Amino acid sequence: MSLLVHLALIGYAAAAAVFSVWLIRPRAALPLVGRVLLLAGLCAHLGSLAGAWHGRQVLSLLVAATVAGYLALDWLYRLPVAGAFVAPIVVAAMVPAHLISSAAHPAGARSAALTVHVVSSTLGTAALALAFGLALVYLGGERQLKGKHPGRLSARLPSLDAIDRIGWKLVAWGFVLLSAAIATGRLVSPFALGPKQGFALAAWALLALLVQARLVAGWRGRRAALLVVGGFALLAGSLVALLASRGVAPAGGA
Amino acid sequence: MAPTFVDVGLSHKQAPIAVRERLAVPKDELPARLDALRSIAGVREAMLVSTCNRIEIFAVAEGANAGAELAASLGPLASPHAVVRNGDEAVRHLFRVAASLDSMVIGEAQILGQVKEAAALAKSTGAAGPLLDRALSRAVAAARRVRTETAIGRGAVSLSSVAVELARKVLGDLAGRTALLIGAGEMATLAARELQGAGVRELLVANRSMAHAAELARQIGGVAVSLQDLPALLERADVAVTSTGSIEPVVTRAMMAQAVKARRFRPVFLIDLAVPRNVEPSANEVENVYVYDLDDLERVAAQNRDLRGGELGRAEAIVEEELRTFLAAQRERSGVPVLARLRQRAQSIAEGEVERALATLGPLSDRQAKSVRAMAAAIVNKLLHAPTQRLRDEAGGPLGTAAAELFDLREDDGARERAG
Numbered sequence: 138m139s140l141l142v143h144l145a146l147i148g149y150a151a152a153a154a155v156f157s158v159w160l161i162r163p164r165a166a167l168p169l170v171g172r173v174l175l176l177a178g179l180c181a182h183l184g185s186l187a188g189a190w191h192g193r194q195v196l197s198l199l200v201a202a203t204v205a206g207y208l209a210l211d212w213l214y215r216l217p218v219a220g221a222f223v224a225p226i227v228v229a230a231m232v233p234a235h236l237i238s239s240a241a242h243p244a245g246a247r248s249a250a251l252t253v254h255v256v257s258s259t260l261g262t263a264a265l266a267l268a269f270g271l272a273l274v275y276l277g278g279e280r281q282l283k284g285k286h287p288g289r290l291s292a293r294l295p296s297l298d299a300i301d302r303i304g305w306k307l308v309a310w311g312f313v314l315l316s317a318a319i320a321t322g323r324l325v326s327p328f329a330l331g332p333k334q335g336f337a338l339a340a341w342a343l344l345a346l347l348v349q350a351r352l353v354a355g356w357r358g359r360r361a362a363l364l365v366v367g368g369f370a371l372l373a374g375s376l377v378a379l380l381a382s383r384g385v386a387p388a389g390g391a
Numbered sequence: 392m393a394p395t396f397v398d399v400g401l402s403h404k405q406a407p408i409a410v411r412e413r414l415a416v417p418k419d420e421l422p423a424r425l426d427a428l429r430s431i432a433g434v435r436e437a438m439l440v441s442t443c444n445r446i447e448i449f450a451v452a453e454g455a456n457a458g459a460e461l462a463a464s465l466g467p468l469a470s471p472h473a474v475v476r477n478g479d480e481a482v483r484h485l486f487r488v489a490a491s492l493d494s495m496v497i498g499e500a501q502i503l504g505q506v507k508e509a510a511a512l513a514k515s516t517g518a519a520g521p522l523l524d525r526a527l528s529r530a531v532a533a534a535r536r537v538r539t540e541t542a543i544g545r546g547a548v549s550l551s552s553v554a555v556e557l558a559r560k561v562l563g564d565l566a567g568r569t570a571l572l573i574g575a576g577e578m579a580t581l582a583a584r585e586l587q588g589a590g591v592r593e594l595l596v597a598n599r600s601m602a603h604a605a606e607l608a609r610q611i612g613g614v615a616v617s618l619q620d621l622p623a624l625l626e627r628a629d630v631a632v633t634s635t636g637s638i639e640p641v642v643t644r645a646m647m648a649q650a651v652k653a654r655r656f657r658p659v660f661l662i663d664l665a666v667p668r669n670v671e672p673s674a675n676e677v678e679n680v681y682v683y684d685l686d687d688l689e690r691v692a693a694q695n696r697d698l699r700g701g702e703l704g705r706a707e708a709i710v711e712e713e714l715r716t717f718l719a720a721q722r723e724r725s726g727v728p729v730l731a732r733l734r735q736r737a738q739s740i741a742e743g744e745v746e747r748a749l750a751t752l753g754p755l756s757d758r759q760a761k762s763v764r765a766m767a768a769a770i771v772n773k774l775l776h777a778p779t780q781r782l783r784d785e786a787g788g789p790l791g792t793a794a795a796e797l798f799d800l801r802e803d804d805g806a807r808e809r810a811g
Binding site: 278282283285286287291294295296297298299354355356357358359360 | 557559560561562563564654655656657658675678679681683687690691
């Protein structure tokens with residue numbers, strides 16, 4: 138891993154620590170410190186990607202997109218509490234993202250379909266990672282309010298309704314992007330059908346169910362959050378399958 | 392035994408709402424309950440405070456069993472929870488209750504009005520007498536000082552405002568939302584004001600009596616609706632506040648399950664301010680339905696107490712100061728009869744002995760007889776000087792009782808001696 142990647146990782150890890158401390162001790166300055174650290178980490182991260190981009194850095198790009206997505210959401214809705222959930226996920230994803238070996242590329246790697254596939258799957262997964270973080274926040278807050286013990290978590294949360302609405306927007310975008318990724322994936326490698334594709338399809342089906350249920354029957358709240366958690370878990374399975382298929386070894390250069 | 396203050400009761404601190412709601416005394420039954428209390432042996436004066444959060448009997452009684460008998464009058468359901476306080480502790484509790492230091496939400500203003508209302512009823516029915524009256528006057532004065540001299544009431548959040556804050560945690564901004572008030576009592580009015588302050592767009596008022604609903608709706612700028620349309624109203628409302636006097640749940644779990652489905656799972660926040668509860672507790676288990684009753688709101692309100700710790704200390708100090716003043720005056724008042732009886736007894740004995748001596752000594756001049764009488768009075772005065780001082784200084788204390796026992800002074804001494 139390059140120096141910039143190391144700096145990005147340090148920035149993300151420090152932000153995760155700061156957001157976690159803020160959950161316990163709500164000092165007003167901490168969310169700002171967390172945001173600055175995340176932004177600094179993101180700059181270093183993007184710098185590393187721009188300096189030596191190659192196709193196998195998809196997972197790393199996904200992490201950067203997730204961080205950028207979170208910072209955008211935080212700027213729009215003031216969601217520091219989500220930072221406490223998203224930042225550790227980002228840190229956990231960074232290490233495997235930079236250990237992917239330069240295994241074989243699918244045929245037509247430079248084709249437009251592949252570009253669309255990479256971009257849409259990266260952005261879609263990032264959106265769903267954020268929706269997953271918000272779903273966890275929602276479930277924690279809902280548990281406290283239903284249990285009649287609103288504690289530190291719910292004191293720092295926006296309303297459950299707001300979390301639900303933001304999560305729904307992310308799911309809707311994530312679903313559209315994932316649909317595009319799956320469609321273009323068939324073009325990139327028409328005959329591939331392995332665990333990666335299986336997990337991705339299962340996640341897509343679950344999200345399709347959620348989108349359908351939300352639009353038709355108005356599903357929201359707890360059951361929607363649980364479906365998002367399930368959907369993201371399947372998507373994570375798809376990523377793990379991707380890592381496994383490429384072998385885990387230092388990628389270098391990034 | 393001299394009459395003493397007794398308090399028997401339970402509050403949100405001792406008993407859960409499930410118990411309190413079954414012990415609450417409806418207003419129209421209060422006079423009969425006060426009569427029943429007065430009929431208990433040894434009970435001279437009594438008043439009964441029954442609110443959503445407490446049921447308390449403040450009494451003046453004599454006899455060791457009065458407290459136990461008053462506690463028994465609350466019924467077996469109350470027994471495991473009821474607290475009996477005697478003497479100064481009972482008065483202290485009355486002062487603290489009136490000053491809202493024992494309330495669910497410390498510093499809230501409603502309890503003082505409720506105590507005054509209970510006192511007025513007890514007085515009008517003849518259940519309360521001079522002792523309770525004096526204690527209540529002082530308790531009210533202490534409560535007013537607490538409100539004016541500390542900021543405890545300023546930072547105090549009413550249960551309604553706690554509830555509205557929780558509703559915001561679920562629903563977010565309440566502007567543009569629809570709220571439904573079920574019941575048109577005082578609590579509903581307070582809640583309505585809070586909701587209006589939070590920007591609620593539409594306030595629907597449902598009540599068993601359409602006239603009351605219309606009146607409240609007129610006051611708060613809401614719309615009176617029929618309670619018969621409750622299922623449809625619950626579908627419309629984002630927040631519902633219940634405060635009816637019904638002893639059966641008005642809002643059931645089944646109604647909420649149906650309403651939420653019809654609302655396409657949009658969340659609903661139910662605030663149950665009634666005792667007995669108006670909302671079936673299991674309604675909280677329905678997805679996207681949040682039910683908070685008075686006990687739940689207390690838990691949240693308790694978080695505010697720490698913030699006002701300094702003001703609480705000042706309020707407690709004021710109550711203690713007023714309590715000391717009251718108890719000292721009370722002791723002086725109760726000590727005076729012992730002193731008076733002691734002096735009366737001594738003078739009566741001296742006068743009797745002087746008359747007997749004068750009869751034995753034979754004819755004396757007026758001046759001589761006057762000297763003998765003056766000597767006897769001087770002996771009585773000198774002998775009683777120190778005891779009088781001590782009894783005045785420790786008015787109402789154990790010395791008064793000891794003196795009464797030592798000299799066999801009974802309350803009817805004066806009358807007996809006057810008759811004799």
